[in-house]
Amino acid sequence: MSNQSKIMLLSLILFTMAGCSMSRAVNKTLSPPVDTKWVNIKVKNPSQYTKPFPLEVRYISYECKKKRISGFDGSVITEPSYNVIGIPMQQESGDIWKAKVAMTGGGSCKWTLSAVNLGIEYIDATHLGKDLVPGTAVGVSLAFDNDASRNGQYTATEGDLNLSPKYYPYIRERKIAEKIKSLSLLGKENFLLYRVSKFNSVYFYPEVDEMKVIRYIEPAKKIDDVYSKIIYPDGSIAPERTLFPDFGKVDKMKIN
Secondary structure (H helix, E strand, O other), X not given: OOHHHHHHHHHHHHOOOOOEEOOOOOOXXXXXXXXXXXXXXXXXXXXXXXXXXXXXXXXXXXXXXXXXXXXXXXXXXXXXXXXXXXXXXXXXXXXXXXXXXXXXXEXXXXXXXXXXXXXXXXOXXXXXXXXXXXXXXXXXXXXXXXXXXXXXXXXXXXXXXXXXXXXXXXXXXXXXXXXXXXXXEEOOOOEEEEEEEOOOEEEEOOEEOOOOOEEEEOOOOOOOOOOOEEEOOXXXXXXXXXXXXXXXXXXXXXXX
16 A cells, blocks of 8 residues: 555544543444445556555444543543444456445444545556656545535535546655655546545546656755756656646647
8 A cells, every 4th residue: 555545544543533532442343234235336457557455444433422632622522433444456357446335334333434535556666767666546535424525625426436537657756855766646636536425336447648757856955946846748847846747737748
């Protein structure tokens, strides 16, 4: 699992832990009822150098609420409990990988599905440079309730999803804090955010175009008025102090 995937999974686990817990341990055993609905997920692996990462799944319980003391003013806060699990994807045939997730997790805490992250990441980077290591992942974040979508950045949608986003290789050469060259994927968004309803399936069929490679190169050391460079596939360089590549520019770029 990539660093970004690990960060996202860790954030799902830790984001409720600001403050001191006052509650007993919650029973996180899942026991989906026989009549539960299932979310069917299919991912097409676009390259021999990439692979779908395990699903990052979060269940929520309003039956087993937790209490904690606020780290800000010392007040007692009552909130739902969360249960984060990983579900490996299984290769079905060829490049298609699949998994399914129970909408109702059941158990004594009556767990219900709140959020799912899915996507792909590089597992081998050396075909684009012998010193490269796999970097961050890309994909889709699905919110099934208002709790998961409360940051307001999710697009509301009804029905099944068929997604085919395009990505380009993004090489980052870091030299200041640490010396590392990583290969990630650059998309219009790293993770597409959807608040889903009346939903049964998601088909994620990404496209990776390795004919267009973007590079981010840090200077050898920190010097005033010397900045990192973003080099586009046609050799052009982004304006100084640009923090992120322009996906639209790359997407429209013609490479001979």
